Amino acid sequence: MxxxxxxxxxxxxxxxxxxxxxxxxxxxxGSVHLYRVYYDSPGSDTRSNSSLNGEWVQIKNSTSSSVQLKGYTVRDATGYKFTFPSYRISAGKTVKVHTGKGTQSAGHVYWGRGSYVWNNDRDTVTLRTASGAFRDSCSYNSTRYDSKMC
Ligand SMILES: [Ca+2]
Ligand SMILES: [Ca+2]
Missing domain, CATH: 1.20.5 (Single alpha-helices involved in coiled-coils or other helix-helix interfaces)
Structure with a gap:
C-alpha cells in the first residue's frame, strides 16, 4: 500500500x-481556420470583376473530417459580411471566398460584391460559424505586401 x-x-x-x-x-x-488573405488584387484596382476576384480570403479545413460551411460568416473590420452558401469542405482542403461575382465550384465561392472589401493598407478578417461562434481572425497593416498568411 x-x-x-x-x-x-x-x-x-x-x-x-x-x-x-x-x-x-x-x-x-484540427480546425476550420483562416489560411491566407489576398487583399491587394494584382495590378491596378480597376473594380473590374476579374480584379475583384483577384481579392480573396482562403479558409482551410485542417480537421480529419469534411465540414459543411453553410451559414459560416466572413467579416471585415467595417462589418461587411459574407455568409457561406451550402458548401462542404473536405478534410485538408481549402476554399477561396472571392470578392466579386462568379459561379461556385470546388475550392471557390463568390461574395458577389461590386467593390473591394479588403483594404490595401489594413483590415481584419473574422471567421465565425453559423451559430456565431468565433473561429479565427487575421489582421494585417502593411501596404508592402499584397497578401498575408494567417
Ligand atoms: Ca492592386
Ligand atoms: Ca474593409
Whole structure:
C-alpha cells in the first residue's frame, strides 16, 4: 500500500500527464481556420470583376473530417459580411471566398460584391460559424505586401 505522500505524488504525476496530453489532442483534432488573405488584387484596382476576384480570403479545413460551411460568416473590420452558401469542405482542403461575382465550384465561392472589401493598407478578417461562434481572425497593416498568411 502507498504511504500518503507517495500516493499524493502518484496522483500529481497522473494529473500532470493528463494536462500535458490536452494540447496535443486539440492540435490533432484540427480546425476550420483562416489560411491566407489576398487583399491587394494584382495590378491596378480597376473594380473590374476579374480584379475583384483577384481579392480573396482562403479558409482551410485542417480537421480529419469534411465540414459543411453553410451559414459560416466572413467579416471585415467595417462589418461587411459574407455568409457561406451550402458548401462542404473536405478534410485538408481549402476554399477561396472571392470578392466579386462568379459561379461556385470546388475550392471557390463568390461574395458577389461590386467593390473591394479588403483594404490595401489594413483590415481584419473574422471567421465565425453559423451559430456565431468565433473561429479565427487575421489582421494585417502593411501596404508592402499584397497578401498575408494567417
Ligand atoms: Ca492592386
Ligand atoms: Ca474593409
Amino acid at each position: 502507498l504511504r500518503p505522500r507517495m500516493l499524493a505524488a502518484a496522483v500529481a504525476t497522473a494529473a500532470a500527464s493528463t494536462v500535458a496530453l490536452l494540447p496535443a489532442q486539440a492540435q490533432a483534432a
